[in-house]
Structures are given as C-alpha cells and as structure tokens.
Amino acid sequence: MLLATTGPGDGDLSALATHAAEQASDATQPERTCAIAYQIIRLLISMEITDLKELLMYSRTTPCPFVSLARRVLDREGIPYRELHIDQSKIYEQRVVEWTGFMSVPTLVLTNPGEELPFQEPNVLEKGASPRGIDRGSMLTEPSEDQLVTWLRMHGLINAHR
DSSP states (O other): OOOOSSSTTTTTTHHHHHHHHHHHHTTTOHHHHHHHHHHHHHHHHHHHOGOOOOOEEOOOSOOOHHHHHHHHHHHHHHHEEEEEETTSHHHHHHHHHHOOOOOOOSSSESSSTTTTSSSOOOOOOTTTTTOOOOOHHHHHHHHHHHHHHHHHTTTSSSSSTT
C-alpha cells in the first residue's frame, strides 16, 4: 500500500511524515514501511528544498549601501551565505556583468551546495534594463529590504510566519 498524498495537506512534509509514522508502526509489515520511506524520498526529491541550496552573494570589498543592507537582513534572519567579491576576481566580475549587464552588487544567487552558479537559469533580463530589485527566480540583484525579504520567503529561507 502506497501513501496517499492527495487532498488536504498535499505535499506537506510534516503531515506526510506523521501519517507515515502511524502506518509504519506496524512492524509486522516491513514492505509497507519500505514503500512509505520510498514515497517520502520521492517527495523530497521532487520538492525544491532550500536546505539543499546555498545562498551566494556576489559583492565587493568597497562600501556599498545595497551590500550593507543585504548583509544586515541576512545576518538578522540568521541565513547563512557565502560572499564572492567581484573586485577580487575577474571571473566573478564577468559573471555578474553577464547576468546583469552591469557590475551590480549585491547579486544574490541560489546555488547547489559548493557551486557558484545558479541552481537554475535565472529569468531573462531585458538587454539594457536595470536589474535592481528584479526577481529572476534563482537570482536577485540590488534589492530593497522588502524585495529581499519577499524573495527569501519565496525560497523558504525565511519562515513565512515570522
């Protein structure tokens, strides 16, 4: 018997885990436990779980109000991130220019752990358009505080109830 994941709470991992624990408590049916575990693993794989993503901030070492704002929000919310400085690496500078058309910092990017490129191709930015505050999916550049908090919530980095 496979675990049903349709109806109320569909995709809710907590409800699914509770239901799985109830069904799996019958140790006389190990195949049921394996089927439930398999379904939970499939659900986890199908979900874009932000715990499996790393947040990078392309920034620079010289003072910048947008970078300061992003650091302040990330630190306040306790969100781990890694900084890559475009003024210390031509590769980082080139990436930001290719992505934004400018040397715009901060450019925040969600990556697979240990990588430096977006985990999915960012939404296209119209040539010559300002990237400032534009949500491009896996990327956000020069956001206001509200834009950054909204983007972080959308990607599950900030709990929506906070």
